[in-house]
Amino acid sequence: MLPLAARAEAPMRGHGGPVRALAVTADGSRALSGSFDASAILWSVEDGAALRILRFHDGAVNAVALLPDGGILTGAEDGRIALWRAGPEPERILLSHAGPVSGLAVAPDGRRIASSSWDGTARITPLDGSPALVREGHRGPVNGVAFLPDGRLVTAGYDATVRIWPEAGAPLTVPLDAPVNAVAAAPDGEIAAAGADGRLHLLRPDGTVRASLEVGPRPVVALALSPDGRRIAAATVGGAVAVVDRAEMRVRLTLVGPGLPVWSLAFRGPDELITGGGDRLVRRWDLATGEPIGPLAMARPADPLAAYAGDRGAEVFRACEACHTLTPGSGNRAGPTLHGVLGRRIAAVPDYPYSPAFRQLDIVWTAETIARLFEIGPARFTPGTKMPEQTIPAVEDRAALVRFLEAATR
Incomplete structure (x- = not known):
């Protein structure tokens, strides 16, 4: 057990994005942390x-993992998985997916890794250079991977x-009620899975559901299990x-930070949790008290949508604000700034790293093209996009979003 007296004086700050x-x-x-700013940082926790x-x-670096021999793995929006050891550059590129990498896991034997991608596949890659084994079958993005203790792969x-x-052979498929954003495996083989409906599910190794629990009204985007398997931490966009x-x-403790999305978490022993979120910080939490270790230094920033209280379009845009800014001088986040978006050609914001496929598209952003983007989804309307796949089914909500953008991005 780690000593509770070992406390950092402040959160770990250094990333330029969530x-x-x-x-x-x-x-x-x-x-080890990965960020929307396209970097990874190795920290001394103490x-x-x-x-x-x-x-x-x-x-964005969407996934990181640590190898038993000290190696570092990073997976990113560019589809590449890099293996790092000593030196300023990766030792080698292990694999290139056809879409953003969303998750990484290391096999119990430490000799293979698994990766998930929005290209609809998961892959098991031996570290000895042997060919990767491709797992196909999901209809759409694969959001997470985990290894069971017996070496079988689990995908979400x-x-x-x-x-x-x-x-070998076909997978055992377990249907749930909503898109699954995260998955983790316990030492005894039980599987934790959670997603867009804010519910946590525990599955036995044979795929049957042992229990389900609502952990919050907002989508769960990350899961972690304590090393002893006794606790599960579930992070939400709220x-x-x-x-x-x-x-x-049952929920034994709820940790509440500045109110920004918590995108990632990891246990440090059984009694401490480390979280990373939209405020660009890596925080430590004492699970005996539920309090942050060190000051909760960054107050919640001013709400850029406060002036639009009651505006339906602003409410719809809340799902976008983690990645996009609206006003001049506010810069790019994971996505380009939307200031001046109406009438702007696609891929035209200076200094934003658009994908090559995205730069080849011939689109001007208008009320009609923005509405169409969210009617059929980014993957179909803008092939090659880095944007998360999402749609707005209701015509009135799409119209409200367009009216809001017309007013807020001038």
């Missing part, structure tokens, strides 16, 4: 110092399924983290 991914070494001394800053990817998909893959007793399947 912290999308986290991993912690087995001894708890180091943490003093909050950045030991290494890893820059290579063309896009936007198609509202969890799939358990044998060494900014809260539910700490769940797995055996009893």
Whole structure:
């Protein structure tokens, strides 16, 4: 057990964008974070110092993992998975997906890794250079991967399924009620899965559902299991983290930060949790008290949508504000600024790293093209986009969003 007296004086700050991914070494001394700013940082947890800053990817680092031998893995929007050891550059590129990498996992034997991607596949890649094994079958993006203790792969998909893959043959498919954003495996083989409906599900290794629990009204976007498997942490886009007793399947503790989305989390031993979110910080939490370790230094920023209270279009836009700004001088986030978007040609914001396929599109952003984007989804309307797949089914909501953008981005 880690000593509760070991406390950092402040959160780990250094990223220029939301912290999308986290991993912690087995001894708890180091943490690895990946960010929308296209970098990964290796931290000394005790003093909050950045030991290494890893820059290579063309896009957000969505997934990170640590190998038993000290190697570092990063996976990103550019589809590439990089293996880092000593030195400022990756030792090698392990794999290139045809879409953004969304998750990474290391096999129990430490000799294989699994990756999930929005290209609709998961892949198992041996570290000895042997060819990757492709797992296909999900209808849409694969959002997460995990290895069971016996080496079988588990995948979570936007198609509202969890799939358990044998060494050969078809997977066992478990349908759930909403798109699944995250998956994790316990030491005894039980599977935790959660997603867009804010519910946490526990599945037995044979795919049957043991229990389900609503952990919040907002979508769950990340899961982590404590090393002993007794606790599950579930992070939501609303900014809260539910700490769940797995055996009893009940929320024992809720951690509440500045109110920004929490995109990533990892346990540091059984009694400490590390989180990363939209405020660009990596935070430590004492699970005995539910309090932050060190000051909760960054207050919630001013709400850029406060002036539009009651505007339906502003409410619809809340799903977009983590990635896009609206006003001059506010700059780019994971997506380009929307200031001046009406009448602007696609891929025209200076200094934003658009994908090559996106730059080839011939579109001008108008009320009609924006509405069409959210009617059929970014993947169909703008092939090659880095934008998360999402639609707005209601005609009136699409119209309200367009009216809001016309007013807010002038």
